[in-house]
Amino acid sequence: TAVPTVELNDGTTIPQLGFGVWQVPAEQAEDVVTKALQTGYRHIDTAAVYRNEEGVGAAIAASGIPRDELYVTTKLWVSDFKKGATKQALETSLAKLGLDAVDLYLIHWPAPADEKYLEAWQAMEELQAEGKTRSIGVSNFLPEHLDKVAEAGSVIPAVNQVEVHPALQQRDIQAANTKYGIATQAWSPLAQGAVFGDQPIVDAAGAHGVTVAQVIIRWHLQRGRILFPKSVTPARIEENFDVFGFELTDAELEAIDALDRGERTGMDPATFNPS
Numbered sequence: 023t024a025v026p027t028v029e030l031n032d033g034t035t036i037p038q039l040g041f042g043v044w045q046v047p048a049e050q051a052e053d054v055v056t057k058a059l060q061t062g063y064r065h066i067d068t069a070a071v072y073r074n075e076e077g078v079g080a081a082i083a084a085s086g087i088p089r090d091e092l093y094v095t096t097k098l099w100v101s102d103f104k105k106g107a108t109k110q111a112l113e114t115s116l117a118k119l120g121l122d123a124v125d126l127y128l129i130h131w132p133a134p135a136d137e138k139y140l141e142a143w144q145a146m147e148e149l150q151a152e153g154k155t156r157s158i159g160v161s162n163f164l165p166e167h168l169d170k171v172a173e174a175g176s177v178i179p180a181v182n183q184v185e186v187h188p189a190l191q192q193r194d195i196q197a198a199n200t201k202y203g204i205a206t207q208a209w210s211p212l213a214q215g216a217v218f219g220d221q222p223i224v225d226a227a228g229a230h231g232v233t234v235a236q237v238i239i240r241w242h243l244q245r246g247r248i249l250f251p252k253s254v255t256p257a258r259i260e261e262n263f264d265v266f267g268f269e270l271t272d273a274e275l276e277a278i279d280a281l282d283r284g285e286r287t288g289m290d291p292a293t294f295n296p297s
């Protein structure tokens with residue numbers, strides 16, 4: 023099963039299906055990521071604030087998989103938005119991951135009470151030019167934040183990683199991403215289980231003889247989004263990767279599209295200003 027790749031606006035490619043490690047405890051991260059790599063995942067999504075970069079790095083090192091076959095994303099926390107701090111933050115992440123460079127570095131949240139993310143973006147551009155990260159992008163950016171980055175910066179973000187699942191489809195943000203040629207990455211793609219009982223999803227699972235999680239993952243893939251569901255359970259890690267043997271019909275996709283109800287599992291980027 024070859025995972026499809028998506029071409030980003032900087033000419034690089036990213037595996038469309040990856041593995042997310044938010045809330046994977048540090049002491050479990052090496053085992054869980056090892057399981058993911060053995061299953062076939064080649065794209066790992068972590069962040070400095072997840073506090074498990076060392077475990078991710080240990081699993082990568084032990085895997086023996088050539089570096090150019092892996093895609094590793096990490097993220098800059100809001101406390102490091104000053105230029106010097108941003109550069110130091112990536113150095114710290116690289117040391118923990120045991121890598122010379124990541125594939126993708128993201129501003130984790132805009133924290134829009136001030137516009138410090140613009141200074142961070144300038145540092146991100148320099149980090150890309152220095153080869154510390156192949157691509158740079160943002161996460162949780164609303165259209166107005168994308169506009170500001172596009173106006174002040176010289177590089178358009180390659181991706182915007184936002185909460186997207188059947189109950190929160192963020193069409194306005196996805197449209198703004200598309201306008202700028204920015205790829206959409208869906209975080210909490212399974213809504214952490216909150217949509218597993220939704221009838222169109224249950225029906226499609228029955229029709230194809232697959233699980234509800236597999237249906238939701240297919241829906242994202244067929245709608246063109248990049249995603250990285252998370253699990254620490256070996257059987258689910260396998261299940262979430264075993265999604266290339268069936269295809270949802272247009273009617274099934276549309277029935278899931280119709281489940282949008284503005285229901286978040288996470289924080290609202292307009293008002294979340296962590297420090």
Ligand code: NAD
Nearest residue numbers: 042043044067161209210211212213214235251252253258
């Ligand atoms: P998710 O939607 O992937 O749900 C994960 C949860 O769903 C698991 O903990 C488990 O309870 C359940 N689950 C997973 N697979 C299952 C299966 N096959 N059957 C039954 N239940 C299953 O949620 P998430 O972890 O919040 O999001 C995925 C990734 O997105 C994260 O690990 C992280 O990498 C990223 N993320 C990024 C941000 C951000 O601000 N940029 C925020 C949240 C998550």
